[in-house]
Amino acid sequence: MGEHTLEELHWAAEFKSPEEVAALIAEVDDVDALDEGRTALWRAVHASRFGNVEVLLAAGADPARSMMYGWSPARLSLATEHPLPTDEVLTPEERAAIAERDRLVAALGGVPRDDGHSLACVAGIDAETAVHRLEAEPVEVTEQVWTWDADQAVVGVTTVPGGCVVMQPKGFAATHVLERLSVGTVGFGMFANPKGGNHGEIHRDGECEASDLATGAGADLEDTAADVLLAHLYQGEPVAYCLAFAGLRPTDARAFTAPDLWVRLPGHLTA
Structure with a gap:
């Protein structure tokens, strides 16, 4: 897996279409590889690119992986319009x-x-x-x-x-x-x-x-x-x-x- 391909997947997860994300997934060895401390799935959740979230989940991306100081993709999704199934919860303050x-x-x-x-x-x-x-x-x-x-x-x-x-x-x-x-x-x-x-x-x-x-x-x-x-x-x-x-x-x-x-x-x- 090339470094540029990983960066391209993360960029696509946040800004591009599900089709472009799927094409890049086929070129990487690990769909959960970290870039700047987060996965492509985290970036898709963060950007509310819910079509990209579905593509990444289907490819085996882990929604429960802890990152960004406890904000796994699944937990972060609880602050969006499309929460993922998870046992994690938000605090009353959150x-x-x-x-x-x-x-x-x-x-x-x-x-x-x-x-x-x-x-x-x-x-x-x-x-x-x-x-x-x-x-x-x-x-x-x-x-x-x-x-x-x-x-x-x-x-x-x-x-x-x-x-x-x-x-x-x-x-x-x-x-x-x-x-x-x-x-x-x-x-x-x-x-x-x-x-x-x-x-x-x-x-x-x-x-x-x-x-x-x-x-x-x-x-x-x-x-x-x-x-x-x-x-x-x-x-x-x-x-x-x-x-x-x-x-x-x-x-x-x-x-x-x-x-x-x-x-x-x-x-x-x-x-």
Whole structure:
């Protein structure tokens, strides 16, 4: 079995058709061979490619094989619309996380829809506290704030259940606030780069813990068990992922359409 064939099978399991998966299965020695800590079956379950799941199971793929910090393909399937037969169960906390995903995605309603925005989701502080920490000045805004020609120091700040959201419709300035706002708490920031994808970063107690994260793109080998579930649940929902990571629970998309406050950040935060 060639290395490239294994990689192709894993790629096909996640992104291609059952017919293409079946053709590649015929070329490998072990349908359960691991790539980046998971099997092709795991990837198919993760991507909700249920036709590919059936093809892999028919070829002898093991749904009970433990991987990704206890998330076997069968256990991961319990967080999808097509659970596989298994004696494994989800914890009450995991079931609650699934329900919150459904609620949160529905509340956002697909907003924001366009690339180019940036945001910072910070636990445990409200908009007024955020503005005070940032030493920002309230401003009046016009429709221009939604364009690339807007003042790049202006951001919207909104109190939501669990904390606050800082958002810039066009620009990356919202990610510059995390060092100050995360003191004593945690924040997740993201810039939806129109040319380079969603770049996320985690700040905890004023320090950057991780950066250049492919937010909403799926699970990584280095993830914890809780991170694997979070990444699985919020594939293709990067903004909801940022909110969920920080434990924010907005009931609507107001933070991204009509923020509580518009403020101008001091120059040293936008340089």
